[in-house]
Amino acid sequence: MAGDTVIETRALSKIYRDFWGRPKVRALKALDLEIKQGEVFGLLGPNGSGKTTTIKLLLGLLFPTDGQALVFGKDATDVSKNERIGYLPEESYLYRFLNAEETLDFYGRLFDIRHDVLKQRIDDLIKMVGLDRARKRQLKEYSKGMTRRIGLAQALINEPDLILLDEPTSGLDPIGTREMKDMILRLRSEGKTIVMCSHLLADVQDVCDRIAILHQGELKELGRVDTLLTVADVTQIRAKRLNPDCQNEIRQVIERHHGELVSIEHPTTTLEELFLSIVRDSEARPGRRAVAAAEPAAPPS
Amino acid sequence: MVLEKEVLPYLTWLMGGSGTELGTLYRFLIIAAMLAVLALLIGFLTALLRYGPLKAGDLTYRVLVNGFSELAQVSPRRVWALARLAVKESIRRRVVVVLVVFAMILLFASWFLQTGYRDPGKLFFSFVLTATTYLVLFISLLISALSLPQDFKSKTIHTVMTKPVRAGEIVLGRILGFTIVGTVLLAIMAIGSYLFVVRTLYHTHAVEVANLESINDADGNVIGKKGHTTSSQSHRHEIEVDAEGNGVALSANGHDHEITAGQHGGEMAYEVGGPRGLMRARMPHYGKLRFLDRKGVDVARGISVGSEWTYRSFIEGGTSAAAIWTFDGIDDSTLRRADDGDGQYLPLELIVRVFRSYTGNIDRGIQGSVQLRNPDKPDIKTDLETFTAKDDSINDINLSRKLYDPQQKPIDLLEDLVSEDGRLDVIVQCLDRSQYFGFAQADAYLRKPDGSPWVNFVKAFLSIWVQMLLVIAIGVTCSTVVNGPVAVMFTVAFIALGFFKEFFVNVATGKQVGGGPLESLVRLVTQKNQTTGLDEDNLSVQLMHAVDKFFETAMRSLAYVLPDFRSLSTVDYVAYGFNIPPSKVYQDLTVGLAYLAGLLVIGYFLLRTREVAK
Numbered sequence: 001m002a003g004d005t006v007i008e009t010r011a012l013s014k015i016y017r018d019f020w021g022r023p024k025v026r027a028l029k030a031l032d033l034e035i036k037q038g039e040v041f042g043l044l045g046p047n048g049s050g051k052t053t054t055i056k057l058l059l060g061l062l063f064p065t066d067g068q069a070l071v072f073g074k075d076a077t078d079v080s081k082n083e084r085i086g087y088l089p090e091e092s093y094l095y096r097f098l099n100a101e102e103t104l105d106f107y108g109r110l111f112d113i114r115h116d117v118l119k120q121r122i123d124d125l126i127k128m129v130g131l132d133r134a135r136k137r138q139l140k141e142y143s144k145g146m147t148r149r150i151g152l153a154q155a156l157i158n159e160p161d162l163i164l165l166d167e168p169t170s171g172l173d174p175i176g177t178r179e180m181k182d183m184i185l186r187l188r189s190e191g192k193t194i195v196m197c198s199h200l201l202a203d204v205q206d207v208c209d210r211i212a213i214l215h216q217g218e219l220k221e222l223g224r225v226d227t228l229l230t231v232a233d234v235t236q237i238r239a240k241r242l243n244p245d246c247q248n249e250i251r252q253v254i255e256r257h258h259g260e261l262v263s264i265e266h267p268t269t270t271l272e273e274l275f276l277s278i279v280r281d282s283e284a285r286p287g288r289r290a291v292a293a294a295e296p297a298a299p300p301s
Numbered sequence: 302m303v304l305e306k307e308v309l310p311y312l313t314w315l316m317g318g319s320g321t322e323l324g325t326l327y328r329f330l331i332i333a334a335m336l337a338v339l340a341l342l343i344g345f346l347t348a349l350l351r352y353g354p355l356k357a358g359d360l361t362y363r364v365l366v367n368g369f370s371e372l373a374q375v376s377p378r379r380v381w382a383l384a385r386l387a388v389k390e391s392i393r394r395r396v397v398v399v400l401v402v403f404a405m406i407l408l409f410a411s412w413f414l415q416t417g418y419r420d421p422g423k424l425f426f427s428f429v430l431t432a433t434t435y436l437v438l439f440i441s442l443l444i445s446a447l448s449l450p451q452d453f454k455s456k457t458i459h460t461v462m463t464k465p466v467r468a469g470e471i472v473l474g475r476i477l478g479f480t481i482v483g484t485v486l487l488a489i490m491a492i493g494s495y496l497f498v499v500r501t502l503y504h505t506h507a508v509e510v511a512n513l514e515s516i517n518d519a520d521g522n523v524i525g526k527k528g529h530t531t532s533s534q535s536h537r538h539e540i541e542v543d544a545e546g547n548g549v550a551l552s553a554n555g556h557d558h559e560i561t562a563g564q565h566g567g568e569m570a571y572e573v574g575g576p577r578g579l580m581r582a583r584m585p586h587y588g589k590l591r592f593l594d595r596k597g598v599d600v601a602r603g604i605s606v607g608s609e610w611t612y613r614s615f616i617e618g619g620t621s622a623a624a625i626w627t628f629d630g631i632d633d634s635t636l637r638r639a640d641d642g643d644g645q646y647l648p649l650e651l652i653v654r655v656f657r658s659y660t661g662n663i664d665r666g667i668q669g670s671v672q673l674r675n676p677d678k679p680d681i682k683t684d685l686e687t688f689t690a691k692d693d694s695i696n697d698i699n700l701s702r703k704l705y706d707p708q709q710k711p712i713d714l715l716e717d718l719v720s721e722d723g724r725l726d727v728i729v730q731c732l733d734r735s736q737y738f739g740f741a742q743a744d745a746y747l748r749k750p751d752g753s754p755w756v757n758f759v760k761a762f763l764s765i766w767v768q769m770l771l772v773i774a775i776g777v778t779c780s781t782v783v784n785g786p787v788a789v790m791f792t793v794a795f796i797a798l799g800f801f802k803e804f805f806v807n808v809a810t811g812k813q814v815g816g817g818p819l820e821s822l823v824r825l826v827t828q829k830n831q832t833t834g835l836d837e838d839n840l841s842v843q844l845m846h847a848v849d850k851f852f853e854t855a856m857r858s859l860a861y862v863l864p865d866f867r868s869l870s871t872v873d874y875v876a877y878g879f880n881i882p883p884s885k886v887y888q889d890l891t892v893g894l895a896y897l898a899g900l901l902v903i904g905y906f907l908l909r910t911r912e913v914a915k
């Protein structure tokens with residue numbers, strides 16, 4: 001049922017106050033948003049621009065100073081909407097005295113899930129986030145990235161329809177980042193709605209359908225990623241196996257049409273790609289890796 | 302010493318009796334309604350200041366309506382999940398350390414408490430039960446008041462609150478979880494206490510065979526022997542054995558021993574068993590008390606011998622002053638059959654506080670007398686039965702069914718002395734001139750067959766359990782709004798005020814000498830003592846009284862809401878060996894549940910209206 005409105009905010013505003021009720025920070029100013037089912041929506045902005053505040057307002061963790069936030073058509077402070085929501089906080093706020101299994105079991109029990117289904121799901125999630133070997137260790141022994149992973153598993157325990165991810169890739173290693181992005185795309189293909197915020201533009205660009213850019217609590221930009229990123233008056237030419245003569249010819253063609261040549265370069269692979277291929281390689285063939293100097297990495301499949 | 306307050310039958314207590322006193326249920330409902338209105342008002346005013354009248358009204362209405370529907374939606378599954386979390390949290394925070402502390406307290410007790418004390422059972426039970434109470438309340442306070450604030454601080458509450466969890470479930474789950482932990486700790490301590498007391502006080506004696514005297518009947522046949530045991534734990538017993546050598550070591554230090562005849566190396570030997578009756582559950586049948594003054598005139602109270610003795614009032618020795626108890630419901634079943642089978646007796650027990658106006662011969666006890674009388678026909682009465690009063694302990698006065706009147710004519714207790722409708726007067730007097738006996742209503746009773754001491758012990762722990770439940774509920778509720786240390790402080794204040802509720806109510810109702818809080822402060826600062834009169838015409842004094850009036854009203858209202866921790870304690874019942882009336886247990890449980898329900902609702906609204914991520 002793509003097209004249903006999942007999130008709607010109307011002039012949503014938040015002013016943080018001090019103990020005496022005096023205004024301290026205007027964190028969000030009259031935000032109007034509408035997010036449809038099946039979308040991956042990115043909230044962007046520099047630090048302190050109000051991304052986390054928006055998400056907390058959507059979850060009912062904060063009460064709006066003004067305006068309204070509706071989730072699944074219900075007020076954001078309504079608890080029953082949480083049945084269909086998964087939330088990965090900025091940092092994983094989990095009980096450090098529980099181990100991975102206990103954590104998922106605890107959060108799972110807060111939903112109406114049959115016991116055997118829950119057990120199976122816990123098992124799957126732990127494997128999915130790659131914590132199989134650490135499942136019996138208390139979270140206080142976990143590294144930051146491991147905590148992030150269990151936090152993600154916790155957010156998915158109820159197979160939510162709406163997933164709110166606050167900086168999902170922070171603290172994750174490159175593989176984790178890639179897996180996270182793959183997972184987001186997979187969830188989208190299952191028809192789930194995802195709202196994520198991040199200031200890692202590359203991540204956002206890879207997965208988001210639409211983005212909103214906040215700055216100091218104000219909405220600055222809102223639209224589809226492909227239209228936003230398309231620069232209409234730039235043509236980039238990339239080709240393989242061109243000899244110098246051919247390159248000269250192309251230069252002349254551009255000049256004849258009064259265009260300006262930006263660059264004609266040999267393409268380079270990104271650092272990310274290189275890192276990934278090295279790690280993939282070493283996983284496939286454990287042991288010391290012979291450095292194959294000039295060999296360019298395989299393009300992403 | 303035990304029953305300073307009469308325990309009402311449960312239903313009378315709950316619904317109110319024939320008197321003017323309102324039943325507890327109605328009081329609870331009235332207080333609940335008042336609190337609800339007050340809370341609504343405060344909530345609305347806060348919202349009004351924040352958002353203006355329109356939105357405030359809307360918000361208040363929504364919170365209220367949602368509140369009740371959410372309270373009704375409480376899911377046992379989620380509550381249980383949260384309770385399990387609370388249990389795990391307590392375990393991982395190593396609450397079991399209190400068991401180590403408990404063991405240390407017992408160790409300390411075994412060093413410093415003396416088994417040779419006059420009634421060691423009383424001392425030991427009183428000590429371990431009190432220690433257990435404080436320890437359990439202390440640990441309940443810590444785990445309950447610090448848990449939620451920790452969740453807020455570490456923001457773990459964000460993850461929980463974004464699940465479909467109702468605020469009420471978080472409060473209830475915590476209370477339940479900590480109560481489970483507390484219950485387990487309490488059970489271990491109960492077993493520990495019991496074993497400790499019984500083991501420490503266990504001892505036997507040997508019979509001093511050389512000093513045994515034979516008892517002969519009229520024909521010179523030996524029908525038994527009497528003598529005493531050797532000393533053990535600083536006491537010895539008189540013994541009585543029959544011709545076969547079986548008998549008892551008579552009661553001393555609150556217990557007795559069984560003596561059986563056995564064979565030892567071909568010779569006859571006496572075997573003395575372990576102490577019996579260290580733990581009792583006496584079931585008293587109480588009467589109504591009135592007094593006669595020194596001229597023999599009916600008065601409501603005896604005389605007072607000083608303010609610290611207000612609970613009892615006193616009768617003067619060697620005069621017509623008397624304490625008269627009227628017991629009702631006396632019939633054949635009230636009497637007990639003597640162990641040796643011949644005859645019935647009336648099992649009267651009397652607790653006497655002796656007040657000596659001069660020391661006299663300290664070794665010689667003060668003499669008193671007991672007389673039975675038919676309440677309808679005051680001429681029919683028995684001759685005086687004298688006894689030597691043991692101060693502050695229980696005097697057994699068993700009156701045989703066959704008695705004599707002052708003219709030494711035989712009379713029958715049931716036939717002659719008990720009125721048609723089953724009443725009987727017991728008149729107690731002090732015989733020594735210028736010495737005094739002090740009595741309260743609960744000081745004389747007819748003893749019904751004892752209850753099970755085990756059950757009694759369990760009941761005492763049940764009342765500690767109720768206190769624990771209260772502390773946990775208060776702690777968790779406080780911790781929904783304030784941070785850890787403040788929550789602890791609030792809870793402690795609540796408990797402390799609860800312990801001193803009586804004083805507090807007296808200040809509130811103006812009974813306490815020295816006036817209300819402001820007046821006391823003024824007296825403190827101006828160094829006036831508490832009874833000096835103040836100039837009532839003075840304007841500032843009048844103002845002071847007006848302010849005090851306000852404080853007093855506020856304190857009185859608060860006092861009604863405070864749990865009365867002191868009256869919840871049943872340690873004395875066990876220590877002094879009295880059965881805890883079932884009605885008291887039900888009352889305590891009801892009080893516990895009522896507070897639980899009230900605090901749960903308060904905790905729900907506090908947490909629900911709190912901005913979690915602030």
Ligand SMILES: Nc1ncnc2c1ncn2[C@@H]1O[C@H](COP(=O)(O)OP(=O)(O)OP(=O)(O)O)[C@@H](O)[C@H]1O
Pocket residue numbers: 016017024025026027045046047048049050051052053054199914915
């Ligand atoms: N609890 C709070 N009390 C007072 N001010 C707050 C509170 N939380 C956030 N703020 C302020 O609100 C503004 C927005 O904060 P927010 O956390 O939403 O930013 P953000 O976009 O998530 O930033 P980042 O990228 O660093 O996570 C900031 O100026 C911040 O200081």
Ligand SMILES: [Mg+2]
Pocket residue numbers: 051052053090166
């Ligand atoms: Mg943020």
